[in-house]
Amino acid sequence: MGSRRVVVRLRVRRYFCDRRSCSRRTFVEQVAGLIERHRRSSVGLTSWPRSIAVELGGGPAARLCHRLRLAVGRTRLLRLLKAPAGPDRAPRVLGVDEFAFHKGCAYGTVLVDVEAGRGVDVLPDRTSETFAAWPAEHPGAGIICRDRASVYTKAVKEPAPDVREAADRRHLLQSLSAAVKKTCRQHRNRNCLREHTEEEATVANLPEPPPMLLPSAELPRTQIVERTRHRYEDIHRLLEKG
Template structure:
């Protein structure tokens, strides 16, 4: 019953099967195997028909209560049978769970991105420590995407200065007053001198 509950909570609609769960005092290890259709070659987009091998990936997942969750995922490597395709083999990616080169689940990445959007770097890092998520401010800020470039230049530009570090490092924010959208954030090249103490 516990295995079924883990599948429903952590992997709803994802093509995997929970094969086992090992629980320690501060960590839960969930053994998972891929059960979805063979993947498509990332180069020629041809669907694979032959399995080359399998291997295990280790993914950080959202915590359950006070314990961290680690997913040990068995994924398949497929042959690409496209005659003109330069790629001979490729590893499958599981929709809703994995991304290439990433060591955390898609759901955990979504959590961290939301924290970064709402709190930024340092405050987000403090919240992550409280939630037992392993993420520093650099990682959180790296998840943010640059705003889309506007089709037209702003007609009325608002400029304000703020402190990155109180009393030390300042930045300038540019805002399109008509649309209330941030145009850019510029770090100031100078630092204000500390008041004599």
């Protein structure tokens, strides 16, 4: 409200239970969409700092909240970062790949919904046992898009033998690029490419092809282009007059 701190004072009713067997003696009225149990701020005020903490982290998020007049500290922002609940069923096209927590030391596995373009789950390692347990607990995947690691191959065939496997585009292009570089490096070291080129140059004495004349690009007839063309003509006309 105009960059001012606002405190909402809400009066709710408290209900008492007369039954001695009831474990909860009192019940407090809840207002849906505004408050939740054991909260000292509204639902909206809790969701905004959580979004800021997801993007910036602890310290930078606290500094931005202070600029926005949100009374929240670094520790509370970090407590708001809770892992989202995992889905009960796997997406139809499940993407699987490894990533490094610490490169060369610790690796994990990330699962992605390929069609929706969003993350599904993160596994703590890249072993076949850990990944094989996930499709067994979350059925529904029809296609698994993965890299060519043998660990994931074994893990897919055991719990879901009917699932189609596909190599993702990135790893296909990466493997193709590595194979081409390796082949070119081997032939360059043996001078195969240079000898073959010299032989073609000596045998086939073909004339050089004529240069290709491309048509000049036509600029659009805009106001700036016309003004620049008129100035160019005026400059050359004045040069001819001295």
